[in-house]
Amino acid sequence: MKKIAVLCCALLSAISAFAYYGDYGYSSRSDEMSGFAIFTLIVMIAYIILSIVILIRWWKMTTNVEQIRQHITHANPKLTYLVAIGEKEQAQKAALTMLVDLLYPIYSDPYNYSKAEAMNKEIQARLPKIQKLGLSVPDYVTTGEKFIDYINNLTDGKVPYKDATNTYESN
Numbered sequence: 001m002k003k004i005a006v007l008c009c010a011l012l013s014a015i016s017a018f019a020y021y022g023d024y025g026y027s028s029r030s031d032e033m034s035g036f037a038i039f040t041l042i043v044m045i046a047y048i049i050l051s052i053v054i055l056i057r058w059w060k061m062t063t064n065v066e067q068i069r070q071h072i073t074h075a076n077p078k079l080t081y082l083v084a085i086g087e088k089e090q091a092q093k094a095a096l097t098m099l100v101d102l103l104y105p106i107y108s109d110p111y112n113y114s115k116a117e118a119m120n121k122e123i124q125a126r127l128p129k130i131q132k133l134g135l136s137v138p139d140y141v142t143t144g145e146k147f148i149d150y151i152n153n154l155t156d157g158k159v160p161y162k163d164a165t166n167t168y169e170s171n
Helices: 002-023 034-061 065-073 078-084 088-106 113-133 143-155
Strands: none
Touching: 078 088, 088 113, 088 143, 113 143
């Protein structure tokens, strides 16, 4: 994008000279657009293209409105903050929600063939921090295997811990 901007600035003087050349009757035909009209047209086209690019970037930036809303309204406060203000029950509920929000997409992912292992990595990264804050979570979110068993019991599903038929073995 920067290269295009530098190129446009470099060509600006050439286009300006062309506009000056056309306005004083040096051009071969008299029924052409004036040089200034061409210059204005080029500037307008560049402005329109730039506006479209900016609109697309803003559109992409605001696609996840729910996360932006939660960030602004503090609908999902940090656990440390809740513990610090004495809202231990709300902090435990928020910790459980956070863990389930991390684990359930792994459970539902049809392309993850070692679900329990992936879940255990997520749990091991977060559970010590939760315990350090003095919070406790239900037993079914302490390991990936327990979470898979719990959700399988709720939904009568048969999601395995590890799918041996689709695993990729490296030599």
